[in-house]
Amino acid sequence: MAERQPRILVFSTTNISDPGIDLAGSRHLHYPPTVSTITVPCSSGIRPSWIVHAFERGFDGVFIAADGNECNYLPDCTERTARLAAEAQELMQEKGYEPERLKMAAVCSVCAEPFVAYMRDFAEKLTALGPVGVAA
Numbered sequence: 001m002a003e004r005q006p007r008i009l010v011f012s013t014t015n016i017s018d019p020g021i022d023l024a025g026s027r028h029l030h031y032p033p034t035v036s037t038i039t040v041p042c043s044s045g046i047r048p049s050w051i052v053h054a055f056e057r058g059f060d061g062v063f064i065a066a067d068g069n070e071c072n073y074l075p076d077c078t079e080r081t082a083r084l085a086a087e088a089q090e091l092m093q094e095k096g097y098e099p100e101r102l103k104m105a106a107v108c109s110v111c112a113e114p115f116v117a118y119m120r121d122f123a124e125k126l127t128a129l130g131p132v133g134v135a136a
Helices: 017-026 048-056 077-095 112-129
Strands: 008-013 035-040 061-066 102-106
Touching (some): 008 017, 048 061, 048 077, 061 077, 061 112
Parallel strands (some): 008 035
16 A cells, blocks of 8 residues: 655746746656645735644645745745744644644745645655644
């Protein structure tokens, strides 16, 4: 029987990380097929409650493909996104989810290989953690 692969939800951004993720697909680079993406205009617009909701819906990990310094909307996007990720990790702990199940990294429009490496590495870490448990 094949080993269960962890379900990963990726929040990506329309103008910055989506093209990089699309490039990974068009170049036929392989990462876990259990990765799903949701596109948002800016990574700093993600709400911590959305991240917790993903775990409540059975995702094993959430990855924020942040805009980094390339954000078209806010000069302090990276700092805002980092703050919301920290808030989400606090909420996760309150609900009984390990904070390691949330990862954030900048993914640019040509970052196909780094994105694939992030997904492979994150999937390995999530496999070691095991499936997400039932929230407390």
